[in-house]
Amino acid sequence: MKYQDHINTKQAFVFGLDDVLYPVKDYQLQVYYLFAQFIEYGEQLDAGEIILFMNETYLKDGAEDIFAKTAAKFELPQKYIINFDLLQQNAKLPLKLLLFAPVLDFLKEIRAAGKPIFLLVDGDPVQQLNKIRQMEWNGLEQFLTVYFSAETGTFEQTLDMLVMKHDLKKKEVLVIGKSLYDNVDKIEFLSVDQL
Incomplete structure (x- = not known):
């Protein structure tokens, strides 16, 4: 009361x-997880490394330019920004937001x-x-x-x-x-x- x-x-x-x-980070970090899984499938890169990089970058610098930073680090084709943006808008999260x-x-x-x-x-x-x-x-x-x-x-x-x-x-x-x-x-x- x-x-x-x-x-x-x-x-x-x-x-x-x-x-x-x-906490907005609960949404962002799940989106990054899903994106890393997608990239692992599409580019045969280790999702764990991508997730770790994205999480650390987000916690240090926030969400701004995170795709560009990730693409530069892992040499991802620019075409994946479309998938990243779609996930940001429409991701079906593995866990509910509390x-x-x-x-x-x-x-x-x-x-x-x-x-x-x-x-x-x-x-x-x-x-x-x-x-x-x-x-x-x-x-x-x-x-x-x-x-x-x-x-x-x-x-x-x-x-x-x-x-x-x-x-x-x-x-x-x-x-x-x-x-x-x-x-x-x-x-x-x-x-x-x-x-």
Whole structure:
């Protein structure tokens, strides 16, 4: 019941996705595993070496240019970028994506209080929907309303639209995210790290 203060004072809860509900590395590292398996089959290279390189590169430098770095290291033909990009968007993961335990507890308490839960998702809608579908929601998925900022404008514009569409007051909304968004006008923000 440690989330009760938020639940008592707010009428709606808006969550981000990556590194808010779950660790984004759990998705990325599984995509790299699948890509390495594909390359092993197509190029007869050791998948284990590719996975190790991609994982270490990702943990050190992040996801940017990871295909280019991997292709250079293992002399992969450029044609494989298509397969890599498709996997990024549509990968069927070997393992479900698990929510952070404190976030799952908070979501359960919000649901038990009968209050609405929204996901406001940045990034490529196809990829982000693929992630959402592969999460272990523990039955909460039927109580979520999802908005993609790429379809409606910026994060802030989508948040404003959400508030108006659902007839909410800004002071009654709590946004749970990784980093503070720009327009904090009358909408309270809670860093997921505080959960």
